[in-house]
Amino acid sequence: MTVQIKRKIISVVITMILLAIPLVAMQFTTEVNWKLSDFIVAGILVLGTLLMTDYILQKTKRKNIRIGLIGLMILIFITVFIELAVGILGTPFAGN
Template sequence: MMTALAAPAANRIRAIYWTVAALVLLLPAIAMQVTADVNWGPGDFAMMGGLLALVGIGIEMALRATLGTRARMIAIGAILALFLLVWAELAVGLFD
């Protein structure tokens, strides 16, 4: 259970995450208007939106878990590392 002091920190992390997630989806849309080098289709936006939603759910679960602060940060770091690995694989095929 989250203490009263931990709730503001968790809310701050949530606000930061969802703001960054929205910007990550917005950047390719803006870049497509500026350059032809970025060419995302609807499927690309859907895939990235799904990945970001899964990361958000994972962060929510880590923040709500009855863990210590260090364990929460490690869990969030692992979630973000896994996201970056999947993103890199989808972008350039690291494991091909």
């Protein structure tokens, strides 16, 4: 198995572990109420971010550029996730 395939498998496993957190929380409280679509969107966001981070690490050699691009990816991820969760920007994207 190549390193690239192992990285992709690790990304999928990390995504599944992160999605298991709200799934388990839903069993113990009614405050966490995710639908199937919520899991799909969160999975796409997390897996997409991890795969893009892996792509950036493979294609860029300079440390400063890597740090900047990965920081930008994390900022975009956090902004989209928060917008979908609570609608801080008030866009129709969040369902407001």
